[in-house]
Amino acid sequence: MYFLKIVIAFLILSSLSYAELLSVQVKHTFLRDKPSFLGKPILKLDYANQVENTKLQNGWHLVKSLKSGTVGWVHDSALSDKAIVLNSSQKVSTTSVSQSEVLMAGKGFNKQVESEYTKGKDNLNFSAVNKLESMKPQSINELSRFAKNGKLSI
Amino acid sequence: MKTTLMVSAFLLLFVTGCKELKLSEIDFNNITAEDIQKGISFGQRVYDASKDLTPEQEYYIGRSVAASVLAKYKVYDNKGLNNYINTVGTLLTLNSEKPEIFGGYHFAVLDSSEVNAFATPGGFIFITKGMLKLCKNEDELAAVLAHEISHVQLRHGISSIKDSRWTAIGTLLATSATKKYGTQELASLTESFEDSIGDIVNTLVVNGYSREYEMQADQYALNILNKTGYVDFSMVSMLNTMQSVLKNDKRGFGATHPQASERIESINSLIKQPSAVVNKTRTKRFQLYYKYV
Numbered sequence: 001m002y003f004l005k006i007v008i009a010f011l012i013l014s015s016l017s018y019a020e021l022l023s024v025q026v027k028h029t030f031l032r033d034k035p036s037f038l039g040k041p042i043l044k045l046d047y048a049n050q051v052e053n054t055k056l057q058n059g060w061h062l063v064k065s066l067k068s069g070t071v072g073w074v075h076d077s078a079l080s081d082k083a084i085v086l087n088s089s090q091k092v093s094t095t096s097v098s099q100s101e102v103l104m105a106g107k108g109f110n111k112q113v114e115s116e117y118t119k120g121k122d123n124l125n126f127s128a129v130n131k132l133e134s135m136k137p138q139s140i141n142e143l144s145r146f147a148k149n150g151k152l153s154i
Numbered sequence: 155m156k157t158t159l160m161v162s163a164f165l166l167l168f169v170t171g172c173k174e175l176k177l178s179e180i181d182f183n184n185i186t187a188e189d190i191q192k193g194i195s196f197g198q199r200v201y202d203a204s205k206d207l208t209p210e211q212e213y214y215i216g217r218s219v220a221a222s223v224l225a226k227y228k229v230y231d232n233k234g235l236n237n238y239i240n241t242v243g244t245l246l247t248l249n250s251e252k253p254e255i256f257g258g259y260h261f262a263v264l265d266s267s268e269v270n271a272f273a274t275p276g277g278f279i280f281i282t283k284g285m286l287k288l289c290k291n292e293d294e295l296a297a298v299l300a301h302e303i304s305h306v307q308l309r310h311g312i313s314s315i316k317d318s319r320w321t322a323i324g325t326l327l328a329t330s331a332t333k334k335y336g337t338q339e340l341a342s343l344t345e346s347f348e349d350s351i352g353d354i355v356n357t358l359v360v361n362g363y364s365r366e367y368e369m370q371a372d373q374y375a376l377n378i379l380n381k382t383g384y385v386d387f388s389m390v391s392m393l394n395t396m397q398s399v400l401k402n403d404k405r406g407f408g409a410t411h412p413q414a415s416e417r418i419e420s421i422n423s424l425i426k427q428p429s430a431v432v433n434k435t436r437t438k439r440f441q442l443y444y445k446y447v
Binding site for chain 2 (some may be wrong): 025026027029037047059075077078080103105106107108109110111112113114116117118123124125126128129131132133135137138142143146147149150151152153154
């Protein structure tokens with residue numbers, strides 16, 4: 001009987017957290033009109049933006065942007081169940097069970113630590129790293145053409 | 155019965171939250187405290203302090219590891235070839251479990267004849283001209299890149315930070331309340347950061363990952379290759395090539411990776427397309443760039 005209660009409690013909590021809030025854990029991502037990278041981007045989402053999760057399908061969440069109310073699909077890897085705040089004065093919605101933990105963006109190993117680490121070192125090549133990061137990524141159309149020509153999936 | 159007890163303990167950990175579980179407040183009837191304690195011990199054992207690192211922090215670690223690699227090796231100055239590598243690599247990531255990471259994936263060819271490939275935390279992936287030269291077609295190139303992507307996604311770089319560092323790192327991350335640090339806090343964080351970078355660079359460039367990690371990455375890579383549509387046997391053919399070329403080469407890949415024969419043995423039964431025949435269009439476009447290597 002107790003075991004049954006525990007299982008029921010677990011299932012209720014699981015279902016509650018499923019319709020809860022998620023945060024963007026990457027610098028930028030897009031809300032798309034289909035659960036695929038081929039889907040049309042309909043809204044740009046930035047780090048720490050919060051979205052309301054509706055359902056999960058093959059690694060894609062159907063979500064609603066808390067900021068604009070726009071509905072679309074975001075890949076699971078771009079989202080965290082932890083609330084992320086950009087600064088200590090920022091208010092975030094943390095009503096959900098799944099977002100009971102709040103992370104502060106930029107805390108710990110950050111830009112300031114990186115700058116301190118580089119001081120006096122001549123065995124690091126950050127300009128090459130910055131150059132790599134500034135390279136324009138392939139457009140989804142280019143990738144799609146490349147995949148199609150080589151009989152590959154996207 | 156035993157299974158039921160353990161499942162109950164496991165569920166209890168979820169329902170009550172690990173930190174708030176008080177054994178005295180729970181009437182278990184059929185569950186002994188010993189069973190619950192086993193569940194708790196199991197939970198504590200599988201808790202990994204490295205999980206406290208956010209993707210953002212992992213990205214900053216990766217930037218510094220990449221800066222260290224790029225001080226030793228130059229990026230090969232060929233835009234077309236680097237674009238091609240980025241296209242193949244990005245396509246593989248889109249078919250993987252983690253297509254989106256904090257700063258995105260970045261692929262580059264290193265101007266070195268040494269046979270090697272590296273992946274830093276945070277998604278910087280490098281392949282040397284020497285390694286590229288060994289690839290016979292796009293599928294073999296994809297096998298090398300998929301293996302490196304796997305190291306990123308399995309967080310092998312972060313796992314190579316010595317266990318002894320995590321207590322200090324964990325304390326620093328838990329106690330620092332802001333993202334702008336004072337002198338003392340900054341000095342402590344920077345010291346931990348530097349030690350962590352040192353551990354990862356040492357693993358990537360000098361010692362290599364454990365056999366276990368290499369084999370994990372090979373197996374994980376097969377899934378990425380299959381989902382993308384590349385011939386997974388290309389992983390075996392690439393390892394065979396490396397085996398014959400690196401027989402006596404103790405530099406780079408030869409020094410940091412286990413014997414190819416061992417790796418082939420661990421993936422042989424998982425190969426879904428046991429044929430070396432690859433798509434002609436893919437091979438043709440590979441050859442267009444191969445001439446620059």
